Each structure stands twice: as C-alpha cells, then as structure tokens.
Amino acid sequence: MTVDQTKTPLFTALKEHAGRNPVQFHIPGHKKGVGMDPEFREFIGDNALSIDLINIAPLDDLHQPTGVIEESQKLAAAAFGADHTFFSVQGTSGAIMTMILTVCSQGDKIIVPRNIHKSIMTAIIFAGAKPIFLKPVRDENLGIDHGVTTSSVKRALERHPDAKALLVINPTYYGVCANLKEIVDIVHSYNIPVLVD
Known part of the structure; x- marks a missing residue:
C-alpha cells in the first residue's frame, strides 16, 4: 500500500x-x-x-x-516501516516505559542491550520482569557502545525462546544504526515483539 x-x-x-x-x-x-x-x-x-x-x-x-x-x-x-506508531505526550522515557509495561509482567524475560537508558531498567523493575542482557558492539577507538548484532540476537533467542520481547536501541545514542530489518525478521520468527528505543 x-x-x-x-x-x-x-x-x-x-x-x-x-x-x-x-x-x-x-x-x-x-x-x-x-x-x-x-x-x-x-x-x-x-x-x-x-x-x-x-x-x-x-x-x-x-x-x-x-x-x-x-x-x-x-x-x-x-x-x-513499523506495524504501528503511537504518539506520546510523556516524552521518550514515558513511551518506553509504556511499551515495556504493555508486554512484560512479573517474571517475564525481556532481551535488552547492556547500554540501555535508565527508563528501560525502571520499566523492567516496575513490571517485575527479568532482563536478559545483550552485549553491544564496543568501539574501542571511540570508547562507546554501538548496537547489537544479528548473531547476538539469534543466540539470545535460542537461549531464551520464552522471552516476551526484545528491545533494541536504533539508532544508538551516538547515531549508529543496527540492521533493524534483519533483527525484526529474526525476532518475529519466534513470534516475539520488537520494541525500539
């Protein structure tokens, strides 16, 4: 369309x-x-x-x-290129917390990169969910973390196919984009939603 x-x-x-x-x-x-x-x-x-x-x-x-x-x-x-987009008057932190609290409950697993914003951890704590951390790609020259790789996403899903969601930062806080389409395709093959910060 x-x-x-x-x-x-x-x-x-x-x-x-x-x-x-x-x-x-x-x-x-x-x-x-x-x-x-x-x-x-x-x-x-x-x-x-x-x-x-x-x-x-x-x-x-x-x-x-x-x-x-x-x-x-x-x-x-x-x-x-998203299925849905929702506007928010709560700012990004409020939208992120809403996103996570919508899909996670007490004891649920959510796969997240280690370089997440505190609003993500706050929502995980509020939900009583369990974070499964992905190690982002580290740029040693710049001393910053980039996004997660498709291979790290695959490994996490193989180990935790019962996760309720996977969250990616795209672009990262430094402007680096992951291969979002491929990550979404992989995660959706497990019938798990992808949340994007």
Missing part, C-alpha cells in the same frame, strides 16, 4: 483550528500566549502558541484516536 507522505493531517487540522481564531475556555492557561511573559511569547511565536492545544474537537483524542491523529500515526508507521 502506497501512502502519501506529503500529507500532514494533524498539522493541517491544527492550522485550520488556529485560523478560525477561537476563544479558548480550556487549558493551556496561556490562551495563545496572552497570559505569558511578552519576551517569552515573542521568542516562541504566536503561531506555535496558537496550536498548543488539548484533545478538543476537531483535533482528535491522543488516547483513543479515530481521526487526524490516527491518520498521522498510520503515516508515521509507514514512514518508519
């Missing part, structure tokens, strides 16, 4: 809403910038402030999208 990646359904709806110049009796309290420091307002700009909105009609609902947010998430998933 080909999708039109030039479409911007959520941004278009935000601009159309702002163009109607509505009187807003809802949060955020700055009321399109009127209620804030003038210097900060000038720096941010009226356009950005006019689209700082909540889940109101006709903008859809981030927690149960059925309109422009759902359409935007589908476009993002197609662009990323």
